[in-house]
Amino acid sequence: MIPEVAVERLFGFRHAFDAPVTLWLTVAILTVMTASGAALFVLNRRNAEQFGEAWLRWKSWVWIAGCILIPILLGAAWTIAAVTLLSLGCYREFTRATGLFREKTISVIVVLGIFVLAFASLDHWERLFFATGPLTVGLITIATIPSDRPKGYIQRVALGVLGFSLFGFSLGYMSNLANDVNYRPILLLMIFAVSLNDVFAYCFGKALGRRKLLPATSPGKTMAGFLGALFSTSLVVAVLGHFVFAGSAVDHIGHLIFLGVLISALGQLGDLVISSIKRDVGVKDIGVVIPGHGGLLDRFDSLVLVPPAVFHYLSLVLGPLGGDQPVRIFSSMAQWTIGN
Amino acid sequence: MDDWELKPAKDLNLPPHERHKYILREAGLLEGILRTVWWSVIRMSLRVYHRIEVHGRENLPKTPPYIIVANHSSHLDALSIGSALPLSFGNKTFPLAAGDLFFENPAAAAFSAWALNALPVWRRRAGRQCLADLRQRLLEEQCIYILFPEGTRSRTGQMAAFREGLGMFVAETDVPVVPCLIEGAHAAWPPHARVPRPKKIRLYVDEPCQFRDATNNRKGWKRVAQTVEEAVRRLSVVHGCEILPPKSAKNAES
Structure with a gap:
């Protein structure tokens, strides 16, 4: 029999909002999507030529947000399937x-x-x-x-x-x-921070960017964008992380800031890794799956390097993630297993 | 197998429908697996439902490139030929199919590309470029084309004259052309029938011909088409098939 606690983690959508941060982030994402969607809808009606592309990108963002949020909220099994x-x-x-x-x-x-x-x-x-x-x-x-x-x-x-x-x-x-039983807020925090990191880098780059970061690899990126995102994302991660990891060893300003730096730096480096691959093979976009964005890798490039760093940092500080959860849920039921 | 090349897919960044219609389309792992499954099912059903017999299989060249040419009177024709080839050639075998029938509609195009691995030939707006691209692909990628030079399925089961287009692929090359005769496919699934009937199908494979000395112009192409057509007609006489009208008769619709 599969332990009840494992079933609840894998498929227990009723626990979706057990952690308040999950609810906050979900509401924040839905609010931002709704507000920006309403604004773009009006702007697109007035001037389709200027805002058509942004409207297309927004529609794709709705799908992306849904494909990330829904599996995470539904349960670990759906999350694993989506990943x-x-x-x-x-x-x-x-x-x-x-x-x-x-x-x-x-x-x-x-x-x-x-x-x-x-x-x-x-x-x-x-x-x-x-x-x-x-x-x-x-x-x-x-x-x-x-x-x-x-x-x-x-x-x-x-x-x-x-x-x-x-x-x-x-x-x-x-x-x-x-x-980990607390996987929803951790994953949402990580993905939310990585997405916000891109936005920060873009905004700081537009506002203050003069010196190019790595012009041959990614001409659009600036030093100001890199540093601005590093600072802002670390701050956001530190604040949200305080609630995600409340009462644990990670809930310390040093750990939280370091976690933020890790997510921001590796997020931007992941972007540069995919840019390097694209430049090397001489393609602008790497696919056409997401209208207005390009391929999956054009959208999820910043996420590529982050998960192992977050996982290992948290497990170094907190001990094994999911250590209190049943192990070998399915394989232990088979007769041929040789023990854990 | 080719040497390694750090070269993106030729169809990278094409939207799905455009990609399915693209002559230089390149298949990935998923398509390869689905195609192997599809061809395995087709082989099985042809063996069980149509009790297919292949005569002269030893005449098929051991390695691509080559073109298999046959009379055409049923949708089972390309399936019968494809099932006579080794499964490992699945991703290298391209039936050339009528673009307006198999590739106009997105769903049909997806099926033609994913399952059949067909490449489109546009009958009304073909143009030399389309045929030149197909010739280049045949020579560069060492692949196999399944081609029906009559240009359309015969509505009566009787073979029409072969068109010159075949010659454009092979004139002045060493690419072998393998003439084949398909018997019984028309009775099993004629153009007006919605589903196939359990009739026996026989596939006769003749020795390959080469056309290094055929000039790459209209005269040479005509010679290629005539030579291969003669070979198929000869097969029908040798095997006593009643599918062929007198050479001058025009029984196929165009």
Whole structure:
């Protein structure tokens, strides 16, 4: 039998707003979406030429917000499913942009790796989750050896490892985070902060930006944008984090500020990682899945590096995340298990 | 297999419907898996429901590129030929299909691209560029085309004259053209029927022809079309099939 507490975490949508921060962030997101939508609707009616693009982007944002909020609120199982789809979608775009999609064997291994990560998260089998990273990398390195094609070996293996590390393993940490009973506010805080970080960088860059940050990699980014986002996001994370982690070891100004710096810096670096990939292969957008935005990677680029850092920082300070939750929920029911 | 190239997909950033219609479309892992499943089901149903027999399979070249050419009187034709090829060639095999029938509607285009791996040939607005792109893809990517040079399905089951377009793919190249004869597909699923009937289908595969010495102009293309048409007609005589009218007759609708 699956323990009741695990069922509640995986599928217990009634607990969606147990943490007040979840409710606050949900209301804040819905309010911002509604207000900006109403404003853009009116502006678009008056001047479709000028505001048509913004209206299109807003409509896409509604879908994006829904696809993030609904699974997180519904339960950990839905969150893990959504993260798995995001991983697969991002990996697909990466392979099509780099040409790795022509190497089917490597993609089969990466996709299997992503599914194993999803199962390990769903099962709350952390040893399997952490083993999947290096073992998948190992498999990628040997997968194309039997085809006896040494030419291009380094490129295809390196791209396979990069693709799995960034979009399978790194994004997969969000699934692993869902094993903590308090996963809703943590994930929402992380995703909200990463999105806000982009907005801060843009606004500070527009207002104060003179010196370019890395003009060859991303001509639009400025030093002022980077520092302004670093400061503002850290502040927002520190304030919201105080409520998310109330009473725990992380609820200390030093930890909260550091968490904010981590999210902001890695968010902007993730953006630069994807920009570097796009510049290297010579494409502007990496897909067309989200109208007005481009591909999944054009929208979720800032999220790519953040989850492992947040997970490990929190577990270093708090102890194992989800340590009070049942482990090996499904696999322990099988007769062949050899113990945890 | 080609050497490694750090090169984005040729159809990167095309919206889905445009991508499905794109001649240089490149398939990924998911499409490959779905296509393998589709072809496995088709093979099974052809074996069980139509008791398909393939004669002369040894005449198929071991490796692409090549073009398989046959008479065309049923939607089962391309499926019958595709099922005679190794499953591992699934992503390299492209039936050339009428654009206005298989690719106008987004749902039909998605099915044609994902399941059949078909590439569109636009009959009324084809243009040389479309055929030139197809020729280039055949030569560069080492793939297999399934082609019906009559230009349309015969409504009576009798074969019409082959069109010159076939010659544009292979003139002055070493790409083999494999003539095939399909018998029974018209009876199994004629154009006016909504569902196939459980009739027997036979596929006869002839030895490949090459056209290195055919000039890449109208005269050479005509020669290619005539040579292959003769080969298919010969197959019908050898195997005693009653699908062919006298050479001058025009039984197919265009």
